[in-house]
Amino acid sequence: MISLTPKAADKVKEIREAEGLEGQGLRVRVIGGGCSGFTYDLFFEDETTELDSTFESDGIPLYVDMMSIQYLDGTLIDYVEGLHGAGFKFLNPTAKSTCGCGSSFSA
Amino acid sequence: MSDPLEQARWLTETVGVRPLTLGCIHVSGDDARTWLNGQITNDVSRTSSGDAAYAVAVDLKGRILTDLFALDRGDAFDLLVPRDRLEAMVEHFDRYVVMEDVELEGREITVISAQGPAAATLELDGFSCDRLGRGGFDVIDGDLDAIVARAGRAGGGLVGEEAWELARLRAARPGYGADFDETTYPQEAGLTATAVSFTKGCYLGQEVICMLENRGQVRRRLVQLEGDALPPPGSKLTKDGVALGDVRSGAIDPLDGRAVLHAYVKRAGWEPGTTLDSDVGFVTVRHVVGSEPRPAAP
Incomplete structure (x- = not known):
């Protein structure tokens, strides 16, 4: 299972509305690459496959493919703002380490 | 065959030809280019079909797993690695294919390598792979006798391992296995100028490589x-x-x-x-x- 904090969910809704994608879900996946080997990837999508795991968090449908869920199970996605910038932050219990910018992890 | 001193002179002054038994990892699929760019130290995001890029693959701690030439075949890449690194590197790369459209296939191949300042004059149908610091080309599935004949007309010829090693040492080119391995950082082996891009963005191990470069702590x-x-x-x-x-x-x-x-x-x-x-x-x-x-x- 993966989930969004209320702040992250609000941000997702804000972006989704701004892009005219109301009703679409958020695809969360892991791709190879990044300083620590695996990188998070987020995008809106309205189609799922029978191999996807689907969740809903604060009104946002979340879709995760069968490979990525192995790396993401238990992940909480937050949205943080600070002096160094703003962005989604992944609190991933599977990650052994995370790179400095937080966009990639090792497993 | 001529003596190693003469052969080493060809490699330094004209062109020497040597068949190399290497590992070849074929990387194909719609995501091959972007995925590979996230795995190796040099930039293959903007290479064109026919280009070759020298790079190393490093682990999470920035230590060298292998050096390689990435041959751009347009819709795929062939990675030429030392023969004894083939199986380990296929296994390593495969670990970082999650749901991308990327296929990996490893095989052993023989490459005809022509090295030396006159290598370009042979007009070979190959990839520009400078293995000994004086310019050179690698030809996949090439005709050894025909290439040696061309080299002969350019004042060179077939060379053996002894001359190759001498030319490598004279040119101060680091060699995988001999000079660097899984205990070595690219900076220690003097590989940053030839194998590392510091502007390409993220790849596996990049954070350590950049910190090492910026802090000068080698x-x-x-x-x-x-x-x-x-x-x-x-x-x-x-x-x-x-x-x-x-x-x-x-x-x-x-x-x-x-x-x-x-x-x-x-x-x-x-x-x-x-x-x-x-x-x-x-x-x-x-x-x-x-x-x-x-x-x-x-």
């Missing part, structure tokens, strides 16, 4: 040395009784009978001109591998 560097006698690989190098380095590879240059060798040496001893002691006598640092200007041809 404790040892690969250097080229010369001496009257050749200390064998593993020999310790000292200065005033303090251990400063260890020998990795070397040969006696038949041109002058002197030893030319590569060794890792700590900061206190890596400046060119520094004399260090070994079990077989003094050796002098001639060049820091990877620095400019490159060693001149003998």
